[in-house]
Amino acid sequence: MNLKSTLLLSTLVLSSAAFAQAKAPEPDYTLSYNVGVVSDYRYRGISQSARDPALQGGIDFAHKxxxxxxxxxxxxxxxxxxxxxxxxxxxxxxxxxxxxSINDDFSYDVGLLQYWYPRNNYKLATGTNANTTEVYGALTYKMFTAKYSHALTDLFGTPNSSGSGYLDLSAGFDLGSGFTLTPHVGWQRIRGFGTYRDHALTLNKDFGNGFNVSAALVGTNWKSHFGTPYTLPGSGTTDLGKTSLVIGAKYNF
Structure with missing residues (x-):
């Protein structure tokens, strides 16, 4: 082995050792936060905020x-x-x-979700509390995800609707330069009432440092399927399931 080979080998060994020392170990858990605002809070295609803006935020704990x-x-x-x-x-x-993850292409997610509406008196309107519990399971293949949610209680205050289900099909396409395009279609089956479809096409821009903005076309087939728009007494004639543009901004930290 000549001098050049010896020096090269020594450099590689030192570089590998330095890289190993520099690589931080995976933390046992992560704690993240998010805050945001949307021009209209849509859930399964239906406006939850009377087509008005909504403030939002959350906390997530994830163990390795x-x-x-x-x-x-x-x-x-x-x-x-x-x-x-x-x-x-x-x-x-x-x-x-x-x-x-099952392998490099497949992953899954199972869980329990409680929707809680503090101090709500929705029971006065329908005889059933609005609080709802669902179990869910999702399977992801590369950029495609299928998720099913099953109601263990009456669904959002609809009487005798326990056992309702929601199927969510979506995909995420990386367009480059921080842009992601997410098409979605879902079917909400309300036990004892019927099934409607919702749809969304969302363009998200990641500006880095946790800041994102999005624009989405969101709506349902409620009016065409049931023959009447989705309205509530307090929102007048506003169709809460009509397709419209929703703008959002979110900060993750």
């Missing part, structure tokens, strides 16, 4: 084993607009589950 817990909240209007109910201006979601 795959288990996670989190909470997320948003201002809402739909309970107050459901006369004679007049209390329930906030939605708080509490969730936990487990996610993992």
């Amino acid at each position: 084993s795959g288990f996670y817990l989190g909470t997320w909240a948003s201002t809402i209007q739909w309970i107050k607009d459901s006369t004679p109910a007049d209390r329930g201006a906030v939605e708080v979601d509490l969730y936990g589950g487990y996610k993992s």
Whole structure:
């Protein structure tokens, strides 16, 4: 071995050692936060905020084993607009589950989600409390995801609707330069009532440092399927399921 080879080998060994020392070990858990605002809070295609802006935020705990817990909240209007109910201006979601990868292409996620509406009196409107519990499972193949959610309680205050289900099909396409395009279609089956379809096409821009903005076309086939627009007493004739543009901004930290 000549001098050049010896020096090269020594350099490679030192570089590898330095890289190994510089690589930080995976933390046992991560804790992240997010805050945001949207021009209209849509859930499964239906406006939850009477087509008005909503403030939102959440906290997420993720363990390296795959288990996670989190909470997320948003201002809402739909309970107050459901006369004679007049209390329930906030939605708080509490969730936990487990996610993992099967291989490089497939991953899955299972969990439990509680929708909680503090101090709500929606029972005055329908005879059933708005608080809802669902279990869910999702399977992802590369950029495609299929998710099914099953209601263990009556669904958002609809009487005798326990056992309702929601199928969510979506995909995420990286367009480069921080842009992501996400098409979505979903079917909400409300036990004892019927099934409607919702759709969304979302363009998201990641500006880095945790800041994102999005623009989405969101809507449902409620009016064409059931023959009448989705309205509430407090929102007048506003069609809460009509396709419209939703703008959002979110900061993750």
